Amino acid sequence: MTDIAHIEAAAARLAGHALRTPLLGSAFLNDIAGRRVWVKAECLQHTGSFKFRGGWSAVSALTPNQREKGVIAYSSGNHAQGVALAAQRHGAPCVIVMPGDAPRLKIANTRDLGAEVVLYDRERENRDAIGARIAAERSLTLIKPYDEVEVIAGQGTCGLEIAEQATEHRIRQADVIIPCGGGGLTAGVGLALESRAPGLRPRPAEPEGFDDTARSLASGEVCRNARLAGSLCDAIVTPAPGALTFPINRRLCGPGFAVTDDEALQAVALAFTRLKIVLEPGGAVALAAALFRPDQIxxxxxxxxxxxGNIDAGLFASALSRFGG
Amino acid sequence: MTDIAHIEAAAARLAGHALRTPLLGSAFLNDIAGRRVWVKAECLQHTGSFKFRGGWSAVSALTPNQREKGVIAYSSGNHAQGVALAAQRHGAPCVIVMPGDAPRLKIANTRDLGAEVVLYDRERENRDAIGARIAAERSLTLIKPYDEVEVIAGQGTCGLEIAEQATEHRIRQADVIIPCGGGGLTAGVGLALESRAPGLRPRPAEPEGFDDTARSLASGEVCRNARLAGSLCDAIVTPAPGALTFPINRRLCGPGFAVTDDEALQAVALAFTRLKIVLEPGGAVALAAALFRPDQIxxxxxxxxxxxGNIDAGLFASALSRFGG
Incomplete structure (x- = not known):
């Protein structure tokens, strides 16, 4: 089980490799939210998301022998790129198993980061079986996207930075809203805050209709999502809270938020206009909760x-045209 | 004349108020440029540009009596917003003289930052005369956009940060390419680098056809631009190098770059895709030079x-649709 010592060790391994992302703000966003809004801009992290932290933490924690043999991950998105870049910089072979219908740009990016991409047919083939076979054949280490001690520890380094930055700004008491899929970022940040900034309370944000963690927190038991497709916030849609992450989140988190796709897109447009950062819808759900759920805070x-911030240009342009800028 | 002591004093006044902006990078951009490209993301600064530094520096350097009476600036753009926010946070009255045909959003933003906006008719009225009359009537202090000792000192604080960040990344020798209008940022950063990182050489970047500083550096004498309109990079189009800034820049700068509007837009699109930041064309000319003039570096x-990063949504969307993402 990940603890603060894992997170501190991960922070030491990430030093000089991950970016200390800034905490941004805007008087215009404060006016909308009715309070000061502080935005931890993890979209600026290498590969465009916090996932690089977990990827680096996991790859750098391997033994030299494991690293030499290489790693494998299943992902069509941000975890793939985070693991691929971390592996490349460690000189570790990396296999990413992706659906054949993943966006071509994402496949190309993952290859450009030095990974071997294995495509499978979503309809006819079983991803886990393909991955398990390749991993066994080549003795690769599987790096899961959230239910992995060192991945959670890596994401927790974002929480250490938040604790420091909150102190710099003299923020002692506040909710910290975190986009939540499998719950790795939420759990890691929660553990870091528990130890370093106990006045800061983690709260997950999810897309409406895919708020498995919020419902699980409310009921105290693991609830699953009815669907796995149909949200613009694809990066944070997962079947159910993780086996490692949920016990942590149940202990530490305040109530969750659920926001609509339109609210997420509006937050994308406001982040463009007011913060000059690029967000994907799934990356914007916490900002949307702060702006559009003020009564719950x-x-x-x-x-x-x-x-x-890994969003296609077309979707980004449509968010701007629908919600101004 | 601004010197390193002014810049250090400005940095002390800006501490806790301006953002220490991150130095970003991307392996994909390195591939295009053929070398490592480090991007100092001043678009993330308050009000979306480095101009907040100069505005804060100037307003905070006023005597209590001057501050109580207030400040005035002429600008339709980034300088207006930088001065307005700095004045608001100092409780100083602020008048901004803007053309009546300035984009309504910019007028609204400047008002929302607490400034009194005085509109004038570009065709029939003289901006300087209007400004001088109001300043005299109310005893306001004029804050010029670049030919002002404390403004240059404020912009120089960006150079202090670059010197520190270069040291963190063990960069001892490199060109530092700087978007250049009147030359305030170039001069301030140049002075900071001269003192703190003498292996780093400032070089201005301008739009093609508006490269007054590059031509002035080449000839050793002040050259003017033939036109003042017709560039997408409106934020950095000025008639000629400044009276205070050019002597500094002539002493410190390497040769300038000129890039086309299309190259600037392509840099805007690449910054979206690879760095997750929002740039305006004028803010992207230095990145364009690094990417598309590799033989000159x-x-x-x-x-x-x-x-x-103060760009309209429509222009941003068209940059993405023309140059991919």
Whole structure:
């Protein structure tokens, strides 16, 4: 089980490799939210999302022998790129198993980061079986996207930075809203805050209709999502809270938020106009919660993580044209 | 004349108020440029450009009596917003003289930052005369956009940060390419580098056809631009190098770059895709120079300032649709 010692060790391994992302703000966003909004811009992290932290943490924690043999991950998105870049910089072979219908740009990017991309047919083939076979044949280490001690520790380094930055800005008491898929970022940040900034309370944000963590927190038991497709916030849609992450999140988190796709897109447009950062819808759900759910938040300050910015140009342009700029 | 002591004093006044902007990078951009490209993301600064530094420096350097009476600036753009926010946070009255045909959003933003906006008719009225009359009537202090000792000192604080960040990344020798209008940012950064990182050489970047500083540096004498309209990079089009800035820049700068509007737009699109930041064309000319003028640069590293991100949604969307993402 990940603890603060894992997170501190991960921070030491990430030093000089991950970016210390800035905490941004805008008087215009404060006016909308009715309180000060602080935006931890993880979209500026290498590969465009916080996932690089977990990827680096996991790859750098391998033994030399494991690293030489290489790693494998299943992902069509941000985890793939985070692991691929971390592996490349460690000189570790890397296989990414992706669906054949993944966007061509994402496949090309993952290859350009030095990974071997293995495509599978979503309809006819089983991803886990393909991955398990390749991993066994080549003795690769599987790096899961959230249910992995060192991945959670890596994401937790974002929480250490938030604790420091909150102190710099004299923020002692606030909700910290975190985009939540499998819950790795939420769990890691929660553990870091528990130890370093106990006045800061983690709260997950999810897309409406895919708020498995919010419902699980409310009921105390693991709830699954009815669907796995149909959200613009694809980066944070997962079947259910993780086996490692949920026990942490149940212990540490305040109530979750659920926002609509349109609210996420509006947050994307406001982040463009007011913060000059590029967010993907899934990366904007925490900002959307801060802006559009003010009655569910207490206090003069709220901190949100803007977790990723890997969005297609067409969708971004349509968010701007629908919600101004 | 601004010197390093002014810049250090400005940095002390800006501490805790201006953002220490991150130095970003991307392996994909390195591939295009053929060397490591480091991007100082000043678009993330408050009000979306480095101009907040100069505005804060100037307003905070006023005597209590001057501050109480207030400040005035002429600008339709980034300088207006930088001065307005700095004045608001100092409780100083602020008048901004803007052309009546300035974009309504910019007028609204400047008002929302607490400034009194005085509109004039570009065709029939003289801006300087209007400004001088109001300043005299109310005893306001004029804050010029670049030919002002404390403004140059404020912009120089960006150079202090670049010197520190270069040291963190062990960059000892590199060109630092700087978007250049009147030359305030170039001069301030140049002075800071001269003192703190003498291996880093400032070089201005301008739009083609508006490269007054590059031509002035080449000839050793002040050259003017033939036109003042017709560039997408409106934020950095000025009639001629400044009276205070040019002597500094002539002493410190390497040769200038001129890039086309299309190259600037392509840099805007690449900054979206690879860095997840929002740039305006004028803020992207230094990045464009690093990417598209590799033969004019030496060494393994190049640092560029991404100086501003105040771009309309329509133009941004058209940059993405023309140059991909």
């Amino acid at each position: 207490e206090g003069d300050d709220v901190i949100v993580i803007a977790s990723g | 030496e060494g393994d590293d190049v640092i560029v300032i991404a100086s501003g």
